[in-house]
Amino acid sequence: xxxxxxxxxxxxxxxxxxxxxxxxxxxxxxxxxxxxxxxxxxxxxxxxxxxxxxxxxxxxxxxxxxxxxxxxxxx
Numbered sequence: 343x344x345x346x347x348x349x350x351x352x353x354x355x356x357x358x359x360x361x362x363x364x365x366x367x368x369x370x371x372x373x374x375x376x377x378x379x380x381x382x383x384x385x386x387x388x389x390x391x392x393x394x395x396x397x398x399x400x401x402x403x404x405x406x407x408x409x410x411x412x413x414x415x416x417x
Contacts, residue, residue, distance in 0.1 A: 366413070369413065370410060370413065370414075373406050373409060373410045373413075374410070376406050377403050377406045377407055377410070380399045380400070380402045380403035380406060381399070381400075381403045383395075383399040384396050384397075384399035384400045384403065387399060
């Protein structure tokens, strides 16, 4: 993918420019935030015995963790 100064070669798992590194850091940070929010939601739903919502939040947290690992392993 190339956009202005941003170049990411997903096939080789390389981040080529400082802008791409900044973007990657921002994406990983947002994933961490979203994982934490999903886990907190799951705990809240568990406390209120909202099983379907709890399971959904747990599944979302796991999905975000999977995306993060996929990114860290170089897609």
